Each structure stands twice: as structure tokens, then as C-alpha cells.
Amino acid sequence: MVGSNGIVADNPKFLKQAIEKLNQLQRQLARRTKGSNRWQKTKQRINKLHGKISRQRLDFAHKTSRQITNENDILVFEDLNVKAMQKFNGSMVADNVMGLITQLSKYKAELEGKLYHEIGRFEKSTGICSECGQRHVLTLNDRRFTCTACGAYQSRDLAAAKSIASTGELDIIAAGIVARVTPASQQKQSVKTKAFELSKLDFGSEKKDAA
Numbered sequence: 326m327v328g329s330n331g332i333v334a335d336n337p338k339f340l341k342q343a344i345e346k347l348n349q350l351q352r353q354l355a356r357r358t359k360g361s362n363r364w365q366k367t368k369q370r371i372n373k374l375h376g377k378i379s380r381q382r383l384d385f386a387h388k389t390s391r392q393i394t395n396e397n398d399i400l401v402f403e404d405l406n407v408k409a410m411q412k413f414n415g416s417m418v419a420d421n422v423m424g425l426i427t428q429l430s431k432y433k434a435e436l437e438g439k440l441y442h443e444i445g446r447f448e449k450s451t452g453i454c455s456e457c458g459q460r461h462v463l464t465l466n467d468r469r470f471t472c473t474a475c476g477a478y479q480s481r482d483l484a485a486a487k488s489i490a491s492t493g494e495l496d497i498i499a500a501g502i503v504a505r506v507t508p509a510s511q512q513k514q515s516v517k518t519k520a521f522e523l524s525k526l527d528f529g530s531e532k533k534d535a536a
């Protein structure tokens with residue numbers, strides 16, 4: 326997982342090792358005679374490992390979503406069309422830890438009164454230059470690319486994350502949920518952090534107006 330602010334989270338090493346071991350056991354199971362004692366033994370080891378992996382995966386997803394929610398007030402996620410992605414690269418997304426991180430981030434954000442927003446499933450995010458918005462057709466192997474319009478050399482995943490962030494930003498501004506602001510503390514600085522405030526027309530004031 327790559328975030329527009331530079332956060333990167335990869336499956337931890339122990340989880341990768343456990344998944345490798347699981348694949349090995351599954352190959353072993355395929356070689357054994359179905360229902361035999363040795364088959365049963367391997368099957369048991371696989372079941373046990375499955376449990377361990379799902380616990381490790383949940384733990385990793387909790388830690389990652391905790392970090393994302395602590396560090397940000399507005400979270401924008403891409404609604405991953407996991408099934409379509411699996412067609413391209415089965416092993417990479419089959420375990421769908423990303424879906425788990427998304428769900429848990431949404432849960433934590435809502436619990437803490439933060440904003441969670443998902444951009445459309447078919448909104449294209451890959452191959453858009455993060456500097457000028459030029460679109461490119463990339464293959465799965467193009468991990469980095471040079472923009473054909475402005476020449477910016479960039480990471481495919483980071484550029485996609487920035488594109489998702491700006492689509493989300495436009496969505497929630499258009500919906501009147503937040504407004505872009507420049508806090509007094511930042512007005513004289515050259516380096517500005519993006520800041521938003523919740524729109525004044527929140528549910529409370531709407532109710533008051535109606536009354």
C-alpha cells in the first residue's frame with residue numbers, strides 16, 4: 326500500500342514467510358493420496374497455518390490502519406475491484422490484506438469523527454502524472470514512468486495515490502462537506518500544508534434553519 330503523503334506499508338516479512346510455507350504445504354498435499362494418513366497430517370498443518378496467517382494479517386491491517394487514521398483527518402481510498410485485479414496477478418492480491426486495511430481505516434475514521442471517502446470503482450487512477458495530469462497507459466511492469474508532457478519521472482504507485490487524493494478532494498469539496506482554507510499560521514509561509522475545514526452548513530445548522 327502506498328499513500329499520497331509517502332506512507333508505504335508492505336506485508337511484513339514473517340507474513341510473507343508464512344505464505345511461502347503455506348504454498349509449499351499445498352504442493353505437498355497435492356502429491357499425497359487423498360484421505361491417506363500423510364495427506365491428513367499435511368491437511369492439519371495447512372489448517373493450522375491458515376489460522377496463524379489470518380491472525381497475522383489482521384494484526385498487520387490493524388496497525389497500518391491505526392497509523393493512517395492517527396496521522397490524517399481526511400482519508401481517501403480507492404474502491405479496489407479486487408476480482409479484476411486478481412485476474413492480472415493472483416498471488417499478489419489473493420490474500421486481499423488491502424481490503425482489510427480499507428475496512429478497518431473506515432471503521433476507525435468514523436469512530437473518531439474523521440472523514441472517510443471512497444472514490445468510484447472505475448475512476449482511473451493509474452498512469453496520471455502527479456505534476457500535470459497527463460494520462461499514460463502503463464503495463465503492470467512499469468513501476469516508474471516519465472511523463473510524456475512535462476517530463477516528470479515518478480513512481481507509478483505514488484502518482485496513483487496522489488491522483489486518488491485529488492479526486493477525493495474534489496469530490497468532498499463539490500459535495501460541500503469541506504472547504505479548502507489557509508490557516509493564519511500558514512499565510513506567511515512559502516511551504517503550505519493542505520488544510521480543509523468542515524463546511525459551516527453541517528447537519529446541525531441545517532436543522533436549525535428548517536426549524
Ligand SMILES: [Zn+2]
Nearest residue numbers: 454457472475
Ligand atoms: Zn506531467
